Amino acid sequence: MSFVFYVLAALTLAGALAAMLLKNTVHCALALTVAFAGLALLFLNLDAQFAGFAQILVYIGAVAILVVFAILLTRGSETPRDGVYSRNWFAGLVIAAGVFAALSWAVLQSVRVLSNETAEPTVTAMQIGNALVGRYVLPVEIVALLLTAATIGAVIVAMHEKEDPK
Amino acid sequence: MTPLASCLLVAALLFSIGLAGALTRRNAILVLIGIELMLNAANLNLIAFWRYGPHPELLTGMMFAIFSIAIAAAEAAVGLGLVIQIHRHAHTTDLDAMNRMKG
Numbered sequence: 001m002s003f004v005f006y007v008l009a010a011l012t013l014a015g016a017l018a019a020m021l022l023k024n025t026v027h028c029a030l031a032l033t034v035a036f037a038g039l040a041l042l043f044l045n046l047d048a049q050f051a052g053f054a055q056i057l058v059y060i061g062a063v064a065i066l067v068v069f070a071i072l073l074t075r076g077s078e079t080p081r082d083g084v085y086s087r088n089w090f091a092g093l094v095i096a097a098g099v100f101a102a103l104s105w106a107v108l109q110s111v112r113v114l115s116n117e118t119a120e121p122t123v124t125a126m127q128i129g130n131a132l133v134g135r136y137v138l139p140v141e142i143v144a145l146l147l148t149a150a151t152i153g154a155v156i157v158a159m160h161e162k163e164d165p166k
Numbered sequence: 167m168t169p170l171a172s173c174l175l176v177a178a179l180l181f182s183i184g185l186a187g188a189l190t191r192r193n194a195i196l197v198l199i200g201i202e203l204m205l206n207a208a209n210l211n212l213i214a215f216w217r218y219g220p221h222p223e224l225l226t227g228m229m230f231a232i233f234s235i236a237i238a239a240a241e242a243a244v245g246l247g248l249v250i251q252i253h254r255h256a257h258t259t260d261l262d263a264m265n266r267m268k269g
Contacts, residue, residue: 016184020190075253
């Protein structure tokens with residue numbers, strides 16, 4: 001694996017760690033953006049141009065902005081007095097370490113049987129467009145419906161209801 | 167270490183970081199951020215399997231990742247809307263303080 005891959009992986013993991021460890025929530029959101037950018041660059045490094053640019057547009061352009069808005073609307077940037085970690089943080093850490101141990105054990109056990117084609121795939125945006133309106137047309141329609149429903153649902157859920165007079 | 171295995175290990179590490187954050191942070195927004203990181207780790211796996219799999223020209227893994235990105239965007243919108251509404255109702259986003267389902 002190339003040097004570039006390791007640099008991008010380190011950038012992504014550092015951003016993710018910072019997002020989960022920093023005390024100030026706004027700083028966490030900024031570190032999250034770094035992690036998303038690192039992931040988009042990893043996708044580009046893996047010759048998945050379309051997915052990489054979709055990642056930049058959706059995650060950095062929309063999700064990160066949404067997170068910042070939610071933090072500012074809930075005044076979450078104030079660091080709570082009694083720490084940022086929950087009471088049973090140790091159990092969570094143990095569970096996460098166990099999951100990582102299981103995953104990495106599975107990957108290292110199956111290194112030999114994993115396929116490893118090194119030929120660089122050539123994928124054009126035209127091929128992806130044809131696949132989206134051809135073979136994957138039903139999933140695209142379902143995702144369109146789901147996004148519409150989710151957008152309307154999010155607006156209705158977050159809508160400010162008038163206080164009923166008492 | 168083969169390229170696919172190193173991609174999978176990076177994704178496993180990213181997933182574990184997201185899981186640890188989702189399980190240990192108090193702020194509901196940061197729990198959502200942890201869930202987003204886990205979804206992104208899954209996307210990285212999909213892209214890696216697509217890139218190093220036997221038939222990349224079929225675009226299967228890439229399409230899976232693109233649909234997964236769209237679903238994650240919907241999830242983030244609904245989740246953050248819920249957090250804002252909970253904050254309006256309970257005046258806190260601390261998950262340890264929200265231990266009742268009754269308002």
